[in-house]
Amino acid sequence: VSRGEFERIDLFLRAFEAAGGATHGRAVLLGAGDDAAILAPGPALAVTTDALVEDVHFRRQWATWAQIGHKALAVNLSDLAAMGARPSAFVCALGLPPEVDDQALAEMAGGMGKLAARFGAILAGGNFSRARETSVTITAFGEMGDRVLRRDAARPGDLVVLAGEVGTAAAELAWLEKGRALPPGRSALLEPEPLVESGLCAARHASCGIDVSDGLAQDLGHLARASGVAIRLHFAAIPQSQRFGVLTKDLPAAEKARFTVAGGDDYALVLAVPPEPARRLCVEIGGTVLGRVESGEGVAIDGLPAGTSVGGHNHFRR
């Protein structure tokens, strides 16, 4: 660590705090600045690590630095939500090429701080490293309650419930790739909203869930495989946002359907829940029943437009 790096760490922390983010709090006994942070003793902790890498997960020409900071934390909070955990703290390792200047760094910290503040996630520490490409690797911690949302706990007869929506992020990506500016409003692709409250609520009713980051069909495939069950969805049951409608109105049905079932970057939650609690859960989180769990294996989607590709999401091709 050079002296210049300490100044940049300080700049990052100040911008994070200026945006409302906390670097100290109940869950963190000792924060950034020592060899390690110390998390308070307490309940079981969900731990997840996820990275955003330039030109793999984001492109600088499309995303602001604030959006990059937001998304790097959001994808981790989504993983915590998918366990039914309440975010408590996180650490952030940055790989920074020389051209990422102080203003870019402050904007990234600001986007991250604003999201962290909303969910009470304390920035406990981190690491700066020089690198050829920008990367943001976050490890996030969440406090577990009594119930865990595992991906291996679906049982035949459960209903499949969606919290949030799928397809809009992929539709935005296709839109951007055509060189067009996104319509006004929050971008599902660039500023995903982690469904933390839905995950906490789901953990009271359900014991099985996963976040949708690689496409609905692929992530439900993981859930089905881990649980040793089959999943049958009704394509017509999948809700579509107004924004999705705007972005896809001129596209063929099969392409729209591909965004919906295989688009990726959605950060929705899908849950497998016995029928009675499923109905209560849908009311509480504004969720939608997409189908059901059956015995067997694999994911089947009834009513898919002819020619729809359901292969998994693979981020950008270089």
Place this chain on the structure above:
Amino acid sequence: VSRGEFERIDLFLRAFEAAGGATHGRAVLLGAGDDAAILAPGPALAVTTDALVEDVHFRRQWATWAQIGHKALAVNLSDLAAMGARPSAFVCALGLPPEVDDQALAEMAGGMGKLAARFGAILAGGNFSRARETSVTITAFGEMGDRVLRRDAARPGDLVVLAGEVGTAAAELAWLEKGRALPPGRSALLEPEPLVESGLCAARHASCGIDVSDGLAQDLGHLARASGVAIRLHFAAIPQSQRFGVLTKDLPAAEKARFTVAGGDDYALVLAVPPEPARRLCVEIGGTVLGRVESGEGVAIDGLPAGTSVGGHNHFRR
């Protein structure tokens, strides 16, 4: 995550386990394979995150993949040691260019697994991402006892105790940069040994310590600044390894001294300890008294050869 990535994650986990590394155990209620891992409830946890980036922290022409895997974990365990924490678990985020093949990945996992096994650190989860350059970002967890080694707790009158040794890694780097092969034996630079037992022992006698990763003078400078004290060392008191002697026998005194006080990548521990416990600590960990803490500020080194540069370590210049 593409299907190919799942296979590579599986390959990594199997190679890690084949080397003796654990992916499950007491500290980990739920391991890799879900949206997040779950760490068992318990004591306060030290948390640190540190990255190795290709051509910044390692060069493929010098380090084997096993050494890269070893070092990525070792630098994190060293941070835990410097808090007085006992390693319990870690997560590992890899940035992988296409040319890192299955064998390279397996060797990296092997080096990491062997070290993890020695210190009981369970691999709880991770993330793979495509990238242009190889990076290994580890976040490690350690269980805290009653005492913490902070960097802001040095008091005038304390003795400065070194555990481990400094200078050899920098001497090896200079050796490699001249195009020579390292002499036989464990490489301080490529396979640093985290001083976990020394840290645990130190936490019973001391309340102030830091690991030496950026050079002895610079890291003691952090400790002095955080504690609001001055530190005075005697250069002649700094022990030198036999390997250091071999690597530097033809070099001028000022260059040897620079390796010792400003070399970096040492992963030694320095502790500030009141005189009585300091003597007991030195016996227990084979430590050396280098000097003492005084009132004032800054780090002074008596007896440095004329012309020695004590500026901080800055990894490789590109």
